[in-house]
Amino acid sequence: MRYFLLVLFVYFGQLDAQESKYSNHISIPNSFTKPEIDSAYLLADNIDTVELKRVLSFLASDSCQGRELGTKGNDIAADFIARTFEEYKIPKLKESSDYFQSVKFSWHSWKSTSFSADGFDYRQIWDYIAIPEKSSSLSIQTDTLLFLGYGVESPGYNDYTGINAKGKTILIYNGEPRTRSGKYLITGNNEPSIWSGLDKKIKAAHKHGVNCIIIIEENFKILAEENRASLYSPVVVLSRNEIDLSRNVNRLHISSTMLSKILGAKQKKLISAREKIIKSGKPKPLYLPIQIKADLQKEVIPIIGRNILAYFEGTDKKDELIIITAHYDHIGMRGQDVFNGADDNASGTSGVMQIARTLQMASDKGIKPRRSILCMLVTGEEKGLLGSMYYVNQPVFPLSNTMVNINMDMIGRADDKYKTSSKFSYVIGSDRLSKDLHKFNETINNKYSHLLLDYTYNAENDPNRYYYRSDHYNFAEKGIPAIFFFSGVHEDYHRITDDIEKIQFVKYKNIVRHIFLLTWGLANREEKLVLN
Known part of the structure; x- marks a missing residue:
């Protein structure tokens, strides 16, 4: 009986497989x-x-x-x-x-990480994520955080217009701006542009001399899970695949909870700026007075x-x-x-x-x-x-x-x-x-x-x-x-x-x-x- 049932299962499985692109x-x-x-x-x-x-x-x-x-x-x-x-x-x-x-x-890992805002300490993995193979050692000491929307520099929408970002630590949202109807502002339709990813944003930030990008992650837990291996232990990178750090900009990913703690009452200004971007389709930069201190020391072992x-x-x-x-x-x-x-x-x-x-x-x-x-x-x-x-x-x-x-x-x-x-x-x-x-x-x-x-x-x-x-x-x-x-x-x-x-x-x-x-x-x- 078991053999007979298995044959039936295989027979119907083969019928299903005919409708599938590959054998299953x-x-x-x-x-x-x-x-x-x-x-x-x-x-x-x-x-x-x-x-x-x-x-x-x-x-x-x-x-x-x-x-x-x-x-x-x-x-x-x-x-x-x-x-x-x-x-x-x-x-x-x-x-x-x-x-x-x-x-x-080469092995890439952090020897030490520290980050504080207005004197309050935050923790790697729990509050923010710095991915070692995508960053170099970093020191930040600034009293101003520059909000630059989505960090986009495209012909139709440019967060860098009229901004001197050299040496600055910028704060951006992940993704790209949309209209109130949900369409992507850059493409004008329901399809995202290449600015939805980080590669173009990193290149634009490097071009403008940005010191560090802080990215607001709405899906912070997913990002942490995806990078679990490199966050908890050294990550191995093929030498030929190493990022050219001379053309890179360090980035920190922060949770929405950490964002709220950092900004406090100033978060209303950030939300308002984002709403104006959605409503007008134009950038709305914002200078946020916050004391940021960060020190991340990286170790690379060939x-x-x-x-x-x-x-x-x-x-x-x-x-x-x-x-x-x-x-x-x-x-x-x-x-x-x-x-x-x-x-x-x-x-x-x-x-x-x-x-x-x-x-x-x-x-x-x-x-x-x-x-x-x-x-x-x-x-x-x-x-x-x-x-x-x-x-x-x-x-x-x-x-x-x-x-x-x-x-x-x-x-x-x-x-x-x-x-x-x-x-x-x-x-x-x-x-x-x-x-x-x-x-x-x-x-x-x-x-x-x-x-x-x-x-x-x-x-x-x-x-x-x-x-x-x-x-x-x-x-x-x-x-x-x-x-x-x-x-x-x-x-x-x-x-x-x-x-x-x-x-x-x-x-x-x-x-x-x-x-x-x-x-x-x-x-x-x-x-x-x-x-x-």
């Missing part, structure tokens, strides 16, 4: 057919639980200290991966003495991370490349607690390493793929997909020759939906850029693996947005077809209880073997993938 159904293989036993299947058979477990055991041990980027534990993990590649006798990249691609990062690369050159199609990825970093330690990240993502890391080992075993026997294959363990995923972002912007091999990215993240366990299944995987992104990739993965699965493939999280309106949350997305953003294998979220996600004892090794092995077979099939097929 469940694909169940024919369980009565046997896998085809050919040379590819026999190669995949070299992937076993023994070596998967040996590698994962070290990566998810306390000795790696949670593998957080910029820590000793991350370096220990990277060195172990490189040593293991040497043990597998995988050759290093040409003209390289190691397996590493160095990635330059660090070096490492992506780890194992390259297997192809034969007649060697200039075309398949890249397999998994991130090896995790979230480190909190006090004495170690977040070992056995599933997230020591599982994907060991999986990529076993595929690399199998490719080298094949090479040792004179069996090589037609296309080249790059097995890459990337760093900095937990900090914002930074290692893969670096690679796609500083590629070792031309992106124009990269046919596909195959990514694996958290493939060692199961969520509540598939807790008892040893043959399933969620598949995300397979038809976003190439329906051909989606069909080929299904073909490989029906021929060999016989996994239940669940595309639920591939739906464009999936609230989890997993398509955007792992390293494949950086490749997809560059127009490279990408497929992401994932086993779902469980109760130990980002907790100290994500340990090796909970890895489901039979199920884990089945997914890694399937990914190898997909890789091998893509590497040896005649045609390139057809893009949508």
Whole structure:
């Protein structure tokens, strides 16, 4: 009965999927057919639980200290991966003495923050927000706050008209002015202009020599939640993505509650000025006598991370490349607690390493793929997909020759939906850029693996947005077809209880073997993938 109900569910799910832009159904293989036993299947058979477990055991041990980027534990993990590649006798990249691609990062944090208005102290995070990666060290001592509406400088509406803002601390509302009917003043319709964001406002403030912008945030709590990571602990930024602080203006975001406390009775003047902007469609600057003192001291620490690369050159199609990825970093330690990240993502890391080992075993026997294959363990995923972002912007091999990215993240366990299944995987992104990739993965699965493939999280309106949350997305953003294998979220996600004892090794092995077979099939097929 359960099987019958599942088939009905899948059938109607497939009907719904026909109306969806991307696949979001469940694909169940024919369980009565046997896998085809050919040379590819026999190669995949070299992937076993023994070596998967040996590698994962070290990566998810306390000795790696949670593998957080910029820590000793991350370096220990990277060195172990490189040593293991040497043990597998995988050759290093040409003209390289190691397996590493160095990635330059920096830690940004506040050493100290203080802000007072008319002698009353306010607190970072609770009352105001200063985002460290978007600001530099700052000192303010002024007796006047200049209200400049929305900080806009456009032909039809200009808050800077007749104002000398050099060296001033200005106060502005977020967003842009509207009319009483609700239309945007600058566009004259219901569509906002580019002035709704902060980028243009920062450039205008810099042009006029503003010292600091204080932004009134109506959605202060949302902003605090969105920037939680950088407010409570140092944030990592790719060096190439650092803001040019010489062309930047420091900004502080304040809550409406803090605004009321700062202004007191003077808030009536501010409200009146805003009303006049709405009524007349013209700027209404206001000088507010307030003693503001602020001192924010920033710390920037440069660090070096490492992506780890194992390259297997192809034969007649060697200039075309398949890249397999998994991130090896995790979230480190909190006090004495170690977040070992056995599933997230020591599982994907060991999986990529076993595929690399199998490719080298094949090479040792004179069996090589037609296309080249790059097995890459990337760093900095937990900090914002930074290692893969670096690679796609500083590629070792031309992106124009990269046919596909195959990514694996958290493939060692199961969520509540598939807790008892040893043959399933969620598949995300397979038809976003190439329906051909989606069909080929299904073909490989029906021929060999016989996994239940669940595309639920591939739906464009999936609230989890997993398509955007792992390293494949950086490749997809560059127009490279990408497929992401994932086993779902469980109760130990980002907790100290994500340990090796909970890895489901039979199920884990089945997914890694399937990914190898997909890789091998893509590497040896005649045609390139057809893009949508």
